[in-house]
Amino acid sequence: MAYTVRRTTAEEWREFRELRLEALLDSPTNYGQTHENALAHPDELWQERARDNAGSHVQAFYVAVDDATGKLVGMWGVMPHFTRPATHIVIGVYVRPEARGTDVARRLNQASIDFAKTTESKELMLLVRDDNDRGRRFYEREGFVLTGGSEPHNLDPSHDLLEMRYPAFR
Template sequence: MAFIVRRTTAEEWREFRELRLEALLDSPNNYGQTHEQASALPDEYWQERAQSNASADDRAFHVAVDDASGKLVGMWGVFPHFDRPGVCIVLGVYVQPAVRGMDLARRLMHESIAFARTTDAKELLLLVRDDNYRGRRFYEREGFEFTGLAEPHNLDPTHELVEMRYPTFR
């Protein structure tokens, strides 16, 4: 199997929506939104989000595309932090189960970090749920470090979102 990793386009908003909804079904505890919430969003929301993800200078979503079928099989986003100026945050990381272990998460990560370095951000962070051991191990192997900060998960306050930073970002 061959895969292309690239920035998403505005025209593939439907495919991006499908992949996001799939991620929410596959790993409902790992995101800050439910499948039901995302499913209820109008097409205009997805179109605007796809346009912004494809063209903004300060945010982007990168996707892994199956070269044979053209289907989106993974994604990784970087955005300005919600309330911390000068910080980028990783959002929406997902790789379909059938293609996990094929180095796509690492490739998506590297493309997204390269993009984030073109912004004015001085730091790159992510939040990972405390019981997402697979994700935590991956991020640690790739050089992310725990900061010691955490916050309650908005969908399940009995769990925390643990903050990690990429120390070699700048």
């Protein structure tokens, strides 16, 4: 299958919402939000997020689109870190099962890195759940390294989120 990786558009907020909700059902422990919480968001919030992600100079979401069907099969976001100045964080990572094992994740990751490099941030990092070995190994192959930092998972404090940074960022 062939896939196109591109930045989200404001007009596809419904498709993006569907993908995000699917991600929260597929991997509920990998995100900081529950499916129920996201499902309760009004359409206006989804539309606002879509506009921000499509047009902002400091944050972006990228999607992979199946060229044959036009269906979104993956998403990857990057935005300013919530509390750390001059740092961007990778967020909202998901690839649908039918596109796993392809180059979709690698291409979405690279698109997000490339976008973050257009900002004034000095560092790029992410958080990965301590029991998400597959995700951590992927990020390591892509050049991220564990920093030794961690924080409790907000939805499940029995697990930590491990901090990884991308040393080749700047």
